[in-house]
Amino acid sequence: MVILYIKNARQIDGDVNINGQSLRVDRLIASGSRMNVYVAYCEGRSYIVKQILVLERQQWPCVRHEVSVQRELEEHPNVVKILGERGFSEHASAEGIAGQHLLLLERAMYGDVEDVVRKFGRFEYKTAWKFFGQIVSVIGEMHRNGYYHGGVAPRNVFVFSKKLCKVGDFGNGNKLVPEFFNSQRITVKEIRDLLGAVDTLVSMLLGREPWSVKHHDSEEYQDFVGVEQPEDYERFVAKYPDWGSVMYMGDFWYIRKFYWENDSGAFFNIPIPVEYGKLRADELREFGQINVPKPIFDD
Ligand SMILES: Nc1ncnc2c1ncn2[C@@H]1O[C@H](COP(=O)(O)OP(=O)(O)O)[C@@H](O)[C@H]1O
Ligand SMILES: [Mg+2]
Numbered sequence: 168m169v170i171l172y173i174k175n176a177r178q179i180d181g182d183v184n185i186n187g188q189s190l191r192v193d194r195l196i197a198s199g200s201r202m203n204v205y206v207a208y209c210e211g212r213s214y215i216v217k218q219i220l221v222l223e224r225q226q227w228p229c230v231r232h233e234v235s236v237q238r239e240l241e242e243h244p245n246v247v248k249i250l251g252e253r254g255f256s257e258h259a260s261a262e263g264i265a266g267q268h269l270l271l272l273e274r275a276m277y278g279d280v281e282d283v284v285r286k287f288g289r290f291e292y293k294t295a296w297k298f299f300g301q302i303v304s305v306i307g308e309m310h311r312n313g314y315y316h317g318g319v320a321p322r323n324v325f326v327f328s329k330k331l332c333k334v335g336d337f338g339n340g341n342k343l344v345p346e347f348f349n350s351q352r353i354t355v356k357e358i359r360d361l362l363g364a365v366d367t368l369v370s371m372l373l374g375r376e377p378w379s380v381k382h383h384d385s386e387e388y389q390d391f392v393g394v395e396q397p398e399d400y401e402r403f404v405a406k407y408p409d410w411g412s413v414m415y416m417g418d419f420w421y422i423r424k425f426y427w428e429n430d431s432g433a434f435f436n437i438p439i440p441v442e443y444g445k446l447r448a449d450e451l452r453e454f455g456q457i458n459v460p461k462p463i464f465d466d
Contacts, residue, residue, distance in 0.1 A: 177220060177267065178203055185216070185271045186251035192216060196278075201226075201338075206274065214250065215272040219338070230254075230268050233338040236314050240337075243308055245301040247325055247335035248273045275325030275333065280367055281376070283326050289374025289413060291329075298324070298332045299368040300442035305334040306360045307443035311450055313348060315356035316340045319363025320380045321370045343447075352448050358434050361443075365425045372413045383426075392426055 179192050190207040197204040203218040219230050240246045254268035277283050280298075283290070290298070302324055309316055316323075318339030325333050340356075347354045366380040378388035387407060394403045400419065404411030410419065421438065429435050439446060445453075 177218075179205060179216070179218060183207065183216060183253075183269065185253045185269055188251060188271070190214065190216065190271070207271075213274050213276075215274045217270040217272055219268045219270065221266045221268065227266070229338065232341065234268070234270070236309075236340065237335075237337045239312065240305070240308060243305055245305045245331075245333045247275070247333045272335070275327050275335075277326035277328075280321035280324045280326060280332070280371060284321065284370055284374055284376070287374075290371040292372070292413065294329055295368055295371035297330065298326075298371060299364060300440065301332050302334055302364045302367060303361070303440045304442045304444065306357075306364060307445075309340075310343070310353075310357050310360070311445070311447045313343050313447075314340055315343055315354075316360050316363070317356065319360050319367065321367050321376065324367055348447070349451070353437070353439075353446060355433075357447075358437055361437060361440075362425055362434065365422060369422065373409050374413075375409075377407075391423070392428070394423060 178195065178198075181192060183190050183192055188209055190209045192205045192207045193213075195203055195205050201220050203220070205216045205218070207214050207216045219233070221227055221230060234249065234252065237246065237249055241248055249270055250273060251271035252269065253271075289295075302319065306316060306319065316334070316337065316339065318336055319334070323334065323336040325335050327333060343354060343356060363380065366378075370376050370380075377391070378385040390403055390406065394400050400416065404419075414422075424436070424438050425434070427434065427436055
């Protein structure tokens with residue numbers, strides 16, 4: 168029996184069966200070109216159903232990547248858990264090969280950090296820093312496993328309680344390129360993940376998004392990276408007083424350090440937060456996994 172109805176927009180309407188569990192789809196809460204996200208109920212409990220739409224065959228590997236990485240990290244307390252899957256069903260359609268993959272996810276009752284900021288304003292100082300540590304610990308774990316997240320941002324960090332947040336949406340990342348993986352202390356992709364965590368921290372502390380996390384392009388961002396000396400700091404907090412009131416001056420300089428660019432626009436000297444754990448490169452070296460070339464005359 169097919170109890171999955173696909174409308175024109177391929178949205179789920181009614182019940183859906185995932186891993187033998189029948190869920191009542193209650194409402195659509197997010198929608199994009201490649202996905203629909205719903206709140207669904209089963210036996211009085213609420214869940215999230217993420218419907219990933221695939222319009223072309225070539226997109227399947229991305230979906231498989233998203234699912235397999237999230238599963239690989241599922242033991243981590245700060246990774247959104249996949250509770251069930253139904254998928255890789257392909258339907259011939261007018262556009263060619265179409266298909267979808269359904270993910271049953273645990274639901275964050277408060278939604279993502281962006282939702283929380285919009286609804287409640289800024290986070291308590293302690294909560295913001297606690298969440299920052301939780302996000303960063305996921306990032307460190309990912310990097311040591313050879314992946315980057317690629318979408319660390321307020322929209323992809325989910326709030327479960329005042330003490331617990333989890334990172335989700337693993338659909339933007341990929342494997343770290345092996346050459347760099349072995350030779351570089353930290354790659355650009357990894358730095359971007361850490362910057363995403365700091366962007367999220369700043370949003371939580373301020374209770375607003377000070378700059379577009381994708382492009383770092385606002386006047387506020389320009390003014391922020393213009394702060395290099397103590398007197399610049401004074402001028403900056405005079406113009407943006409909330410920065411001065413929601414964090415200590417030491418916090419400001421710590422945050423500022425992440426965004427330090429060299430002359431060619433590359434971020435360098437990025438701090439590695441304690442919660443990140445060991446740098447991938449250092450861990451590899453410690454376990455002797457770095458390919459040290461064999462001496463030529465070794466026999
Ligand atoms: N586990 C969850 N709990 C609560 N809300 C969620 C959850 N997963 C997704 N959402 C909501 O759906 C939105 C999109 O989900 P996401 O997994 O980030 O998809 P996309 O790949 O399209 O960005 C999120 O920003 C959030 O508002
Ligand atoms: Mg997302």
